[in-house]
Amino acid sequence: MVSINCLCLGKTSFDDTFVVNIANDSDICGSLININNLRISDLKFLIWNKKKATLGINDSDIMDLWKVNIAYNDENKLKHVTTEDDIKKELGGKKLVPILLVKKLFLEQSLVDENIHVIVQLPTAAEPYWNDDSSVYEWIKQFKPNRGRNLLVKTYGKDFKFLQRDDTIKALWKGTVIAGIEARFKYRNVSDKGLHPIPILVGGPGVGKSRFLDEVERLLGQYANESDDEEIRKAFTNMTVINTTYGNGSPAGTMDVNFGAEASLAIRILYEYFRPNHNYGSLEFSHFQSHCYNYSNISSFTLSTALRIIYADVIIQKKQEINSNPLLVLVLGIDEFNKLHDTEKGICKELINAIGGVMCRPPPNIYFIPILAGTIEEHLYDYISGSMHEILPLPLRLLNxxxxxxxxxxxxxxxxxxxxxxxxxxxxxxxxxxxxxxxxxxxxxxxxxxxxxxxxxxxxxxxxxxxxxxxxxxxxxxxxxxxxxxKIIDKYSLELNSHWLTIPLAKAILGFPVKKMDTIMLNKISMSYQELSSMGVVNLVPTEERGEYLIRLPYVWVCAIVESSDDHGMMYLKFMMLRYDEPWQNFEDFNAKFWALRLRLFHLIGYKQIKLKTLFKGADFSLSFPDVEVDLPKIIDIKLYRSLHRYPVTKTYKNNQVKYENMTEVRNGYIDLDLLKEGNIKRYIGCLFFNAPGEVNQELYDKTYEKVAEAMNKAEVKEWVLLFLTNANKENNLSIDNKPNSALVSMKNFQKFYGYTYASRAQFASANEKIxxxxxxxxxxxxxxxxxxxxxxxxxxxxxxxxxx
Known part of the structure; x- marks a missing residue:
């Protein structure tokens, strides 16, 4: 007996191999054939007989066999083998003639037991006319369509309640200063590029682009139902949404380049809409794509043809009368566009031009709505601008x-x-x-x-x-x-990318705006904020000032960045400021630490002198606030000290004898003055006190101001400012306008003063929390x-x- 290891063309793994054992006498269609007389035609029968349930053919003679010798270590070669030419060039395969004896080809030559010996090539169906929608439609039916939409998001977050995307769908429907799809509707058959802006969803990985595409059918349906335009309401009852991707499941590759831009997308549209099957289950995209690649004229398959095929099938499936020319709203999501850009930039430009062309001149009775999603904001803008279409950006804000x-x-x-x-x-x-x-x-x-x-x-x-x-x-x-x-450190490669993030982190915490094309220089190499956003390591939030953005870094991200960094400027932050598990601080302690952090960050981005209004950025100022330039303290002098005395002593200090163990001068980032040799005030150290309830009002502020002014006068200090920080949230309760040298941070400007990163921590620190x-x-x-x-x-x-x- 001899064993021949086989693999079907299109399969790319040794896991898909199967073995055909040839006995001394084999039953071939009811006749016993001795192994010495067995021919290649008989071997085809043995292979077919073993795999007939999955091969999908009824005649073994219509398949071809190729003799190869593929070692397990050469498995990677299989990934690029989809055609006859590939078998010859990549594997050195030899096509086996049906009348040749198996003995001469396999028995008289030594076979390596663990190698692949035969590639089985199944016949392809007759090639359709790719520019004829009826021909392609008949061809696709052979794959036993299993119509229905696959979700793009398949991870745990697919079950999240869909929240805080009202501004995204509103921008898509109503538009901004650029027309949305509601306004486009009445111009859908007017071939003017200025009337057909291309909607885009851009942002770093994980901000919700794919999830929005998964939800867009439901969201558009809601907006259409609420429309005052009866024609729109009627049209959107006949809506089909197809979401394609150049990422997971159908990744961009060399075949897309070989197909050409339009055929690359058109094949994905067919696959996602029809969800083709073969005899032994669903057909993976890679196999479907390889199957299409075998056809010589596949490059002539256009986006417009694909949309006409979908139109024809929707009409049939919904049992509509085609002669009545019903309008179909066809929404096409194209996710992970950046992956196509990474493969071939030229094809991206062609594809944008094709999409724009179909928007201006759609197939009859189709209102075509494409939505492009990806991380490459700068390049997407360039591609679309180059096509002379306008861009309709769709905002994706972070959740509250x-x-x-x-x-x-x-x-x-x-x-x-x-x-x-x-x-x-x-x-x-x-x-x-x-x-x-x-x-x-x-x-x-x-x-x-x-x-x-x-x-x-x-x-x-x-x-x-x-x-x-x-x-x-x-x-x-x-x-x-x-x-x-x-997980953040690993997923976003922060150990590799953190060296770019020292300055962005400082600007994020300080609330300094940036422009997308501003760059960070490192060892004569530059990185723009737009590139960092595309990598997903920062989020850029637009400000009221056109073209300017605030950097939004969640606190846990800041901790992850600092922990991953070996930047000298981060060392103090790593060991003294940004420890995720540090205990909750009262408002006084919190602001002391935040102020020390703030001063160090100003040094980090290059300040040695600074204007007071910049130093207190985010605060409200009195009418006569002195916006003078002051010297920042030296880094070595920025430390945290506890007061020697506190007046009045709060109730929590009474009868609270503190026991110390392993005493050191630094506790929780502070230098405890009582632990210094000349100190002797242990009874005041380590006491726990909470933010006392009660409203901060004008009277309390006035008294505080008067105390400070009196103290400064006695100390003969003429140049001073008072920074008053409070969780009071009623703006009309406090006025500092007529109090010289005053700055106020109240609840309304927590986010401006403490920044996105620290605002929530400041709120917790200032809250009258009940435990x-x-x-x-x-x-x-x-x-x-x-x-x-x-x-x-x-x-x-x-x-x-x-x-x-």
Whole structure:
């Protein structure tokens, strides 16, 4: 007996090989043929007989066999083999003539047992006329279509409640200063490029581009239903959405270049709409593409032809009367356009021109709406501008914190009670900063940890509700955030990219605007903010000033960047300022640390002298505020000190004797003056106090101002300013206009002063937070400074005495 290892043409892995064993006598159509007399035609029968359930042919003679000798180490060669020419050039294959004896080809020559010996080439169907939609339509039917739309998002986030995209769909429908699809509707048959702007979704990985395309059919349907235009309402009842991609599942490659721009997209449209199958299951895109590549005239397949095929099938599937010429609204999403750009830039320009051409001159009875999505903002703008079409940018803002929490609640990960009782959880959500992909990492790991904790309680004598509540309270938020931080570092290659991010990080925290084409120079190499945005490592938020953007970096991202950086300027931040797991700080401590950080960051971006209004950027100023230039303190002098005395002493200091262990001069970033030799004020150190409730009003501010003015006068200091920071949120309660030398930061300008990164932390630090000590998750006590041993003792105490701690 001899064993011949076979592989069908188009398969690219040794996992797809199969073995045909040839016995001394083989049954060929009812006749026993001795191995010495077996011919290639008989070998075809043996192969067909073994695989007839999956080959999809009824006649073994119509397939061709090629003799090859492919070692396992040469498996990569198979990825580029899709045609006869490839078999010859890449594999050195020899086509086997049916009448030749198997003995001479395989028995008299030694075969390597673990190599592939035969490539099986199945016949292709008759080539359609690619510029004839009826011919291609009949051809595609042979693949047993399984119509229906595949989602682009297949990860955990696919189940997120879809929130905060109102401005995105509004821009698509209504337009901006550029016409949206509502305005385009009445000009759909007018071939003027100025009337047909191309909508684009651009942003770094993970901001929600693909998810928007998955939801666009539902969103457009809602807007159409609310339209005052009856013709629009009627037209959009006959809408078809097809989402294609040049990324996962159907990646851009050399075949796209060989096909040409239009055929590359047209093939994807057929594949995504019809979802073709073969006899043994769904047909992968790579196999469908390879099949199309075997046809000599595939390059003549155009976008317009593909759209006409879809139109014909929609009419038939909906049992509409084609003679009535019903209008079809055809929405085409093209995701991961950047991957095509990476493969071949020239083909991108051709494709944009083809898309624009079809928008201006669509096939009869089709309203064509393309939406391009990708990360290459600069290049997309260049391609579209070069086509003389206008660009309709669709904004994709980050989620707000309330929506991020709502998503978790809708997924039944926790309830409102958990959110109220667990401030550490709320802080962690704020630190995610609304970045969709990061939130996906967070909730996916949260769900895994909840399931693990719930499993531990399987044998406990508790009700179902008690088990759920206990399990979710036992989820360790700190570990989740450490996981998320590491995931960000790995996914976005921060260890490689962090050296570009020192200046952007400083400007993000300080709230300095940038322009997209501003560059960071490093070792004579430049990187623009637009490029950093395309990489997904920064988010650019437009300001009111045209062309300027604020850099939005969530707090956990800042921690990840600092941890990954070996920049000397980051060292102090790494060890003293940006430790994710540091305890919650009261408003005074928070601002002391933030002020030290702010001063260091000004140094980092090159300031030695600075105007006061720039130093206090984001604050409100009195009418006579002196905008003079001042010297920044030297880096070595920027340290944190505790006051020797505090007046008045708050109630939490009374009867609070502090015990010290392992005393050092630096505690939590501060130099404790009482630990210095000349200090003797231990009774005031390490005391925990909270932000006292009560409204900050004009009277309180006036008294504070008068105290400062009096103190400065006694100290004979003539040049001074007062920076007043408060969580008061009623603008009309405070006025500093007539108070010379005054600057005010109130709740309304937290984001301007503290920046996107720190605003939420400032809000937590200033809040009159209530901690429900006996019912809050034990982990929440971390933010009050309880160590792990203390938290475990509290947990055990609760377990023995529910409701007490």
């Amino acid at each position: 914190d309330d929506d991020a929490i709502r998503i978790g609640m809708k997924m039944n990960l926790f309830d409102d009670k958990y959110v109220r009782l667990h401030p550490y959880f709320r802080i962690s959500i704020c630190d995610i900063g609304g970045h969709v992909r990061t939130l996906e990492y967070y909730y996916e790991y949260f769900a895994q940890k909840f399931a693990a904790e719930h499993k531990k309680l399987k044998t406990e004598k508790m009700s179902k509700e008690e088990k759920i509540e206990t399990a979710v309270h036992n989820v360790n938020i700190k570990k989740i955030m450490e996981f998320v931080k590491q 429900y000590f006996n019912s809050a998750p034990v982990e929440s006590l971390t933010i009050l400074g309880f160590n792990e041993e203390e938290r475990n003792n509290i947990r055990l105490k609760r377990k023995g005495h529910p409701g007490k701690a």
